[in-house]
Amino acid sequence: MSKPQPSFNMADFMNPSGGSQIKKEETTTESTTAAVPGKKGLILGPDGKPCRTCNSLTDLLAAAAATGKAPAPTTTTTTTTTSVTTLPADCPPDVETLGRHTWTLLHSITATYPTVATPEKQQEMSMFLDIFGRIYPCWFCAGDFRKWKEENKPKLETRQDFGDWMCRAHNAVNKKLGKKEFDCRFWEERWREAKDGRCG
Numbered sequence: 761m762s763k764p765q766p767s768f769n770m771a772d773f774m775n776p777s778g779g780s781q782i783k784k785e786e787t788t789t790e791s792t793t794a795a796v797p798g799k800k801g802l803i804l805g806p807d808g809k810p811c812r813t814c815n816s817l818t819d820l821l822a823a824a825a826a827t828g829k830a831p832a833p834t835t836t837t838t839t840t841t842t843s844v845t846t847l848p849a850d851c852p853p854d855v856e857t858l859g860r861h862t863w864t865l866l867h868s869i870t871a872t873y874p875t876v877a878t879p880e881k882q883q884e885m886s887m888f889l890d891i892f893g894r895i896y897p898c899w900f901c902a903g904d905f906r907k908w909k910e911e912n913k914p915k916l917e918t919r920q921d922f923g924d925w926m927c928r929a930h931n932a933v934n935k936k937l938g939k940k941e942f943d944c945r946f947w948e949e950r951w952r953e954a955k956d957g958r959c960g
């Protein structure tokens with residue numbers, strides 16, 4: 761069966777408005793061009809096409825709208841005070857949706873980790889983190905995660921240590937994106953044992 765042909769030119773997808781995503785230099789061998797610091801435009805994947813899981817929906821839609829291939833992005837007010845551009849639920853994830861769901865998985869893994877882990881469990885988790893850093897679908901996010909992990913060796917002896925380590929890993933990304941850092945004293949309350957009745 762033949763592969764579907766792309767219905768766009770690469771130049772069509774250079775984002776004229778720049779956008780909010782951090783554009784990172786290539787950090788892995790499997791990645792490609794275009795993501796040069798200071799250069800405006802969508803981040804490309806290994807196939808030379810815009811990488812959906814590396815760009816925000818806002819940027820993807822703005823680029824598509826600029827070429828008349830999609831309507832201009834709309835914003836929706838969520839239950840918080842934040843206005844966000846939202847995807848229909850059956851669309852593939854952008855960098856933000858993928859990130860949000862992945863952090864839920866990663867913090868939930870730490871929250872259910874043994875209080876004191878056996879050497880085997882620690883080895884298993886170490887392998888998981890290595891593989892995660894290689895396969896995460898946003899290639900430059902994965903590269904930065906690997907670099908951070910190299911400089912901050914995973915602490916896998918206890919749940920408390922591992923949860924705190926993951927919280928600091930997440931904060932490194934928050935900091936990079938200019939977001940507020942989370943107070944890691946409260947990671948367990950956030951991801952394991954909510955203190956008030958709202959969470960059941």
Ligand SMILES: Cc1cc2nc3c(=O)[nH]c(=O)nc-3n(C[C@H](O)[C@H](O)[C@H](O)COP(=O)(O)OP(=O)(O)OC[C@H]3O[C@@H](n4cnc5c(N)ncnc54)[C@H](O)[C@@H]3O)c2cc1C
Nearest residue numbers: 782855856859860862863901905927928930931933942947
């Ligand atoms: C490994 C990894 C690397 C990433 N790298 C990039 C990147 O380079 N560029 C990019 O644009 N996006 C990146 N992302 C996505 C980014 O981190 C966010 O997930 C995305 O921007 C959506 O953010 P959010 O504000 O909804 O909350 P998220 O950051 O997704 O957080 C979800 C929830 O986790 C809680 N939380 C926040 N910080 C912490 C913490 N430190 N510890 C515990 N709980 C916390 C809060 O309750 C928050 O609502 C990455 C994601 C992952 C998993």
